[in-house]
Amino acid sequence: MKRFWKLLLRNPGGLIGSIILLAAIAVALFGPIVFPNSPWRMVQRPFLPPFTISALPLGTDALGRDVFAGIIYGARVSLLVGLVSTLAALAVGIPVGALAGYFGGRIGDALMRFTEFFQTVPSFALAIVLVAIMQPSIVSIVLAIAIVSWPPVARLVRGEVLSLRTREYVQAAIVTGQSHRWIIWREILPNALSPVIVLASLMVATAILLESSLSFLGLGDPNLMSWGYMVGAGRTVIRQAWWITVFPGIAILVSVLALNLIGEGLNDALNPRLNKEGR
């Protein structure tokens, strides 16, 4: 594990990404404590340009709400949704992929057809439909993102399990009469973990993009300030007040970029055979 972090942090992209992500997590955890202004409260006149009042560095929006406070509180929603929906997608994708790969045959075929079906359906459109039907809330958003993002996990895990189950140590476990559950959980999955970790870090990035896109379309949780909502709300007044849309967008871009960099850094660290070329 220690070596693993060392490898990630030696990769320049991985290092930059990790620093940005840690900063974002700190903002999400402690920002609202240090900065207790509610992002929904009117604090100044509407359309206050940025950098005019030091207490409101990023200005105010069309309702006189603090843009900076919105970005700080929005970090919570983005990171939380990104993380929880990815965990939920893993909770579906890993068992489906493991069962399909381990047992194969009819069960495996059926599970993979099911997976392919969800992979074919246009994911963002399905997420929109799901959230609209379940009514926008943080739970429905997490569920919708998980439902549209688990198939790649299942496919990846299936592939890994397929190749691992022919290994000698797994065959040995079968011969010694271990239960299927033990073999899958204790023998196979731990060895299939590294590509899943890489995929998961990229999935968090995609989930953040999805959440912000849903919120932008007005499908965000109405009780929580989010970056996508801010961009959506500022969209109609972009000609008068560019800062309302520009800053939250940068926040999304930077967080997603950080996670992608970490994903690539992890990929280089965990699959050292690849990516040697071109350096």
Next chain:
Amino acid sequence: MLAFIAQRIMKAIVVLLAIVVLNFFLIRLAPGDPAVVMAGEAGASDQLFVAQLREKFGLDQPLPVQLYRYVKGIATLDLGFSFRQQAPVSQLILERLPATLLLTGTAFAISLLSGVLFGILAARRAGTWADTAITILALIFYATPLFWVALMAILLFSVTMDWLPSFGYETVGANYTGFAHVLDVGAHLILPAMTIGLFFMATYTRMTRASMLEVKRLDFVKTARAKGLRDAVIQRRHVLRNALLPVVTLAGLQAGTLVGGAVLTETVFAWPGIGRLMYEALLQRDYNLLLGVFVVCSAMVLAFNLITDLIYRSVDPRIEFAA
């Protein structure tokens, strides 16, 4: 080959059927009794009218019968009725479809062409400043939310520089005809197409670069070099052709993402396509229309996947079609 095509079409039809069934249950999950909602949308809510509606739309029938009717309806392109817009859903979608096809088609062509070109450039100059610049830019565009790119494009090219129109399909009231009309639509098309294109360009650039570098190391490339082939020939005929395979696969898989991109971009640019229609249905909570658009989008993605499958064959004749 014919058997293969037939098989693929059959498979696509099965998937489409599954999507239709999913859709049917999603409509049933939508909040509110459909008949009451319909009555409310039509502006009346007395019991008699609700009962009539229930009978007219077969909502008093058992679920399997309803499902059968729904599937049969879709097979004849009947996607239900939008009470908010007072028109059949299929008619609303057909009116908007050409604009979306124009937009996504243009965006797809731009992104694939430029993405592959930039990817080749980066791979051939691997390690130089050009490669670094392309790689970093692709990384950034890949992480940028589409709706925000759209807004920044408007801010830059419409508000600040006043070069291009920021919304719509054509200049309202200008009534251009012939070539002037084409130019007008083209000017309106540039920003939305570039918005979608940028994200996909980033994806294809990254994929092409990675794939070219990987293929370049393979033994058959060394063989080709040992045979004394010229570098240009090796790059074009051996490396590029093989490197493009994963790019084609990716392009096929991304049809769904393209649809999602169309929803966001058409919303921002008020482009009169089905993405915008989906947004309108969303605002009005018009579930019939929303799910109708969803079915059509899914069908488009399936068709697109089918086409990429066939293209794949022509790019890589080694592939066997056991399906």
